[in-house]
Amino acid sequence: xTGLVGAVLEAWDExxxxxxxxxxxxxxxxxxxxxxxxxxxAVTMLGQAMQEQNERDMGRDVxxxxxxxxxxxxxxxxxxxxxxxxxxxxxxxxxxxxxxWVQLGVQGGTTEMLPDLMAVDPAYGTIMRTDVxxxxxxxxxxxxxxxxxxxxxxxFLDEYAGGAAVAEHPQVRLLGETPVTATVVGELxxxxxDEGPRALxxxxxxxxxxxxxxxxxxxRFWVPPETATDLAAxxxxxxxxxxxxxxxxxxxxxxFVMDRALQWVVxxxxxxxxxxxxxxxxxxxxxxxxxxxxxxxIRRSFGATGGRVFFGVLMESVVATTVAGVVGVxxxxxxxxxxxxxxxxxxxxxxxxxxxFSAALTGMACAVAVGALAGLIPxxxxxxxxxxxxxxx
Amino acid sequence: MTAAPLVDLxxxxxxxxxxxxxxxxxxxxxxxxxxxxxxxxxxxxxxxxKSTLLNILGLLDSPTSGEYELEGVPVERLGARARARRRxxxxxxxxxxxxxxxxxxxxxxxxxxLLYARGRRFWSRRRLAAQMLERVGLGERLDTMPEKxxxxxxxxxxxxxxxxRGPRVILADEPTGALDVETGRAVMDLxxxxxxxxxxxxxxxxxxxxxxxRADRQFRLADGVLVPIDLETPATVIxxxxx
Numbered sequence: 001x002t003g004l005v006g007a008v009l010e011a012w013d014e015x016x017x018x019x020x021x022x023x024x025x026x027x028x029x030x031x032x033x034x035x036x037x038x039x040x041x042a043v044t045m046l047g048q049a050m051q052e053q054n055e056r057d058m059g060r061d062v063x064x065x066x067x068x069x070x071x072x073x074x075x076x077x078x079x080x081x082x083x084x085x086x087x088x089x090x091x092x093x094x095x096x097x098x099x100x101w102v103q104l105g106v107q108g109g110t111t112e113m114l115p116d117l118m119a120v121d122p123a124y125g126t127i128m129r130t131d132v133x134x135x136x137x138x139x140x141x142x143x144x145x146x147x148x149x150x151x152x153x154x155x156f157l158d159e160y161a162g163g164a165a166v167a168e169h170p171q172v173r174l175l176g177e178t179p180v181t182a183t184v185v186g187e188l189x190x191x192x193x194d195e196g197p198r199a200l201x202x203x204x205x206x207x208x209x210x211x212x213x214x215x216x217x218x219x220r221f222w223v224p225p226e227t228a229t230d231l232a233a234x235x236x237x238x239x240x241x242x243x244x245x246x247x248x249x250x251x252x253x254x255x256f257v258m259d260r261a262l263q264w265v266v267x268x269x270x271x272x273x274x275x276x277x278x279x280x281x282x283x284x285x286x287x288x289x290x291x292x293x294x295x296x297x298i299r300r301s302f303g304a305t306g307g308r309v310f311f312g313v314l315m316e317s318v319v320a321t322t323v324a325g326v327v328g329v330x331x332x333x334x335x336x337x338x339x340x341x342x343x344x345x346x347x348x349x350x351x352x353x354x355x356x357f358s359a360a361l362t363g364m365a366c367a368v369a370v371g372a373l374a375g376l377i378p379x380x381x382x383x384x385x386x387x388x389x390x391x392x393x
Numbered sequence: 394m395t396a397a398p399l400v401d402l403x404x405x406x407x408x409x410x411x412x413x414x415x416x417x418x419x420x421x422x423x424x425x426x427x428x429x430x431x432x433x434x435x436x437x438x439x440x441x442x443k444s445t446l447l448n449i450l451g452l453l454d455s456p457t458s459g460e461y462e463l464e465g466v467p468v469e470r471l472g473a474r475a476r477a478r479r480r481x482x483x484x485x486x487x488x489x490x491x492x493x494x495x496x497x498x499x500x501x502x503x504x505x506x507l508l509y510a511r512g513r514r515f516w517s518r519r520r521l522a523a524q525m526l527e528r529v530g531l532g533e534r535l536d537t538m539p540e541k542x543x544x545x546x547x548x549x550x551x552x553x554x555x556x557x558r559g560p561r562v563i564l565a566d567e568p569t570g571a572l573d574v575e576t577g578r579a580v581m582d583l584x585x586x587x588x589x590x591x592x593x594x595x596x597x598x599x600x601x602x603x604x605x606x607r608a609d610r611q612f613r614l615a616d617g618v619l620v621p622i623d624l625e626t627p628a629t630v631i632x633x634x635x636x
Contacts, residue, residue, distance in 0.1 A: 301451065387448075
């Protein structure tokens, strides 16, 4: 016990006495640890950003798509919903939504045209990670509203509502067989720059105020990944048997979340930086050990064993790089936590991942490993020094 | 002296190979016994093997042949770890050039050997070091760096460091070599007093016959051969002084 504590105290004491040298040697290690930890964390955030972007297009992992294979034309919305709800409930599917592409004219101010309009259920927002930047998404209580409500993007508001903000409760006319006034309650984030006017409405409202348009073109079911393949088959069978002829696509493989090659490249760059930092440390450690030969001899006269000298010199290096590792990890956390996510990744994160513990662990492990490797050669050298020569040095 | 000797060298030799072949015979059949509480001085020219003898006594070096018993235990039977432990526990070294650790205060220098001690002495090292510095008259200079101390003060710190683990044998290699006569005398007073008080054996290597004369027994080392001398005999003084 005292041997270990003594070795650590001795190492710390050496670092304290030679702090300027140590600081110079450790700048490279700390920067490299910051790079490795920061890159690992940034890669995790980038992966999350790409995952979320992908889920905005294709639905959350795993979302099954069901396509109507029946005859076209309008359907009894209430009956349809009840049937699909029953089938979904049978398999404990909490989130599912209809998708209906609506050909409905919209009038706002002097503008009258067909925007990109789709009717969905409230669950659609969760399944497709719909990003509302102002106002709100649909709730189940919206079905009871006296008029339809919309969630639309900025282009839609600019085109049909004179650029009004959602807080001003902008209204537009839906030009079905019986025109009706709809209120925009939420603003969608544009999916890409210069996206055209786009709006979403509830399928219940479509069925009530423009029943001639109410077609269930497709459904989305968010299901557990482990049962997705089986559910695709049974949903298709059960929906068809219930009178809703649907083809449920088998789950597709999610597109790459993070290009592995890119991940290796960034880690490689960080690793190379760490190697350079480690070489700098090794160089300075070797020079220092030569400079300390007499001191090592004196310590041997105090009763220091070869093992203790070896461990002491090694510990100096490890303690130093551990401190550098802590500094590097703290710096990486500070950098990563202040990354302007939207500007860097091109998309906001709904579920911003916390600073990955694995990244901090990787950084610390790299720092300790570099310290041990950089300390190894000087430690061997220190042990090989002849005590009597060392004292005379 | 009737008790068993603390250190006992018998016919010890030390040879080192020369780069061009052959070997240098530093010590030739040295026999020396030192008892607890005894002060022994070794005089001799530079390069006659005095420091090598001291290094062998202090387990820093090993004899090429011959026997060395430490409290009756043959040293050759001790492994490297046991030798290091006995070196730390039983020997205190005082060097000519003080060999204080740079960048450490007087207190840290004296506490340094206790980093290799165990138990209570390890955990109380700063208190023990402060007490030892107090004892050598440097109680007011605990936090002073060695370079701020005079030569005599530095040697007193070195003596405090040598004594802090309570050694059985104090090995002093030219302890006054870097000091003026007055300061050297004061340092030797300190060493003698410490050895007498603790019952430790003191082996002093010196050029200075006045310093050697303070010892109970004196030896001369010439050409690797150790012979007893009597500094009370004027002829011997003249002969040794001429070396």
